[in-house]
Amino acid sequence: MKIRLSTGEKTFAIVNYTFLTLLALLCILPFLHMLAISFSSSAAATAGRVGLWPVDFTTASYQYAIQKREFIAAFLVTIRRTLLGVTIDLAVLILTAYPLSKSNRELPGRTAISWIFVITMFVSGGLIPTYLVVSGTHLKNTIWALIIPGVVKAYYITILLNFFRQIPKELEESAVMDGASQIRVLLSIYLPLSLPALATLTIFDTVGHWNEWFSGMIYMSSQIKYPLQTFLRGIIVAPNYDLMDRTQMELMAKISSKTFQAAQIIIATVPILAVYPFMQKYFISGMMLGSLKG
Amino acid sequence: MVQEQIESANPPRSKIWGAPLLSKGEIAIKSASRKLRVDPTLYLMLLPAVILVAVYSYGPLAGLVIAFQSYDIAMGIRASEWVGLDNFRFLFKFPTFNQVIWNTVYISFLKLVVRFIVPIVVSILLNEIKRVKYKKAIQTMIYLPHFISWVVISGILISVLNPTDGIINGLITFFGGKPIYFLGDNSVFTGVLVVSDAWKDFGYGTIIYMAALTSIDSNLYEAASIDRANRWQKIWNITIPGIIPIMILVGTLSMGNLLNAGFDQVFNLYNPLVYSTGDILDTFLYRIGIDNAQYDIATAAGMIKSAVSLGLVSISYFLAYKLADYRIF
Structure with a gap:
């Protein structure tokens, strides 16, 4: 049905398109600005002459970044913790969500066991007691401090077990009748049918591990063991942190290499941008799985 | 259950x-x-x-x-x-503790309000865009900041808000204004927190509304057009009623976060100059616990926070259950 637009409607459409376009640009311009700075000369960047296009184009900052040992080390720590972390998280998640998706008849005590996990969504010991337990179990200064304490995520379990429940019971019953074990049922029926949910959770978890910086900061005592985001925090944020007055702060801002920081920010962000197009397909459905269940 | x-x-x-x-x-x-x-x-x-x-x-x-x-x-x-x-x-006698609690509630309340309103407005406006590809492109761009860590976003903010060579102050001085020391001035720091938080997550917040909007029966809009309803009447009588249940759900559930003023953000943006407006419970207990190693006092501070939060979350889930039929199972 085609309806002729009145002048008011036309004005609205123009204003609306313009507004939303500006809003969308506002979301990506800061990243483009950093990209421009990272490819500009130090002098141009500190003089504030760089907008959205590099001034005095140079790749010096990137050359410096990839030669810097700590930066490479941090990058590798992050890759390792992401690969290990996501693998372990997913394995434990599947093993937990599957039994909990059963009824109380198939798994006596299911409800009680579920509560063990649900409670962790609402109460926690908080920063210091967690820190003491992680230290007490000797994870400090190992990569496991970045992985083990966060393996079980009750929220992910809820999402996956609700997904498992939508799978028709008949499939399992016929497999069991043919003598399939529970492991077999999980691997051959439930997992192949849950790929969309698993893909979503994998993506969320990967981004989570990639972006996580706090545990690196409190559990690692030397910079060489820092994951990338913790390392970045150290060079970008921390220099400002202890300074007391404005003149010192301004001085610091001048001597610290603006272009070099920008280059490292870009390198740390590119992997997220690289998977972003693939993510988009999944995170929307993932968010709906999470928020409109029940 | x-x-x-x-x-x-x-x-x-x-x-x-x-x-x-x-x-x-x-x-x-x-x-x-x-x-x-x-x-x-x-x-x-x-x-x-x-x-x-x-x-x-x-x-x-x-x-x-x-x-x-x-x-x-x-x-x-x-x-x-x-x-x-x-x-x-000890905590309640501590000189800045009351200030810290006030900052926490104030910052997170402002964030809750802004984060509630902006996604609704943007979703309604996005819904008025009929060209699918254009809409998708805008959505792709506004979702992006959500997936970038606060460390990186803070790095960008520190760079662009810098009083001497940041681009924002460059623009301000270009138009004849005085440079503003955004991250070191107590009169603007809260504003920086609220705006940058909204900037990072408003797009992601629209996802849930966009899903609700696509499920509105398009016949309603056509019937309204035949009745010569104008755009505002359609938004007011069809679009908004269509998302009210989600608005109630999002609104009630967000109340449980009143003591979460955003540790990742504040910790990476604040400095001693803005403690009086920017220091929140989580950053306060971090400094006491990790920097000063006063484990007992920091744990007590954490416990106060957890207890109050648990109460708030319970109320918010109860309301969400009553008003929007929401269940966690």
């Missing part, structure tokens, strides 16, 4: 299988289901997660007792002296 009740109200499957002629396999199944055949591997599967949760979730919960001790790390929990509520008294 409700689902459980429905399940148990239905007749057990073994009754349905009570057919007169049974094959050998069916007899096996029948007797097996009567005995409530339980596969022990199911319990084994749960074991890793139960152990991990016991150690890393319930362990710290038990560790909360140090809030009532004068905790000495060398002596451990068993040998440390019990001091009752001394740590809590």
